[in-house]
Amino acid sequence: MRDIPVLFNNKDECCGCAACYSICPQRAITMSEDEMGFEYPIIDKTKCVCCSICIKTCPVKINAL
Ligand code: SF4
Numbered sequence: 001m002r003d004i005p006v007l008f009n010n011k012d013e014c015c016g017c018a019a020c021y022s023i024c025p026q027r028a029i030t031m032s033e034d035e036m037g038f039e040y041p042i043i044d045k046t047k048c049v050c051c052s053i054c055i056k057t058c059p060v061k062i063n064a065l
């Protein structure tokens, strides 16, 4: 059983591009605005099927490889 991906641990690991949100086949990701008005993705664990497409699409994680 694969785990639900961790899109970011700290906000500097996410530029808010919403690529993960756009590509999720389950529509399990929503973009949520923080207190500064920046949007960050949140995964609905009840919808996620742990396919990891979101992580593989994330430009920040690609650059970190
Ligand atoms: S792992 Fe798959 S289903 Fe889960 S949030 Fe990412 S893209 Fe969506």
Ligand code: SF4
Pocket: 007, 008, 013, 014, 015, 016, 017, 018, 019, 020, 021, 040, 041, 054, 057, 058, 059, 060, 061
């Ligand atoms: S794809 Fe990566 S950088 Fe873009 S919103 Fe999702 S987690 Fe953040």
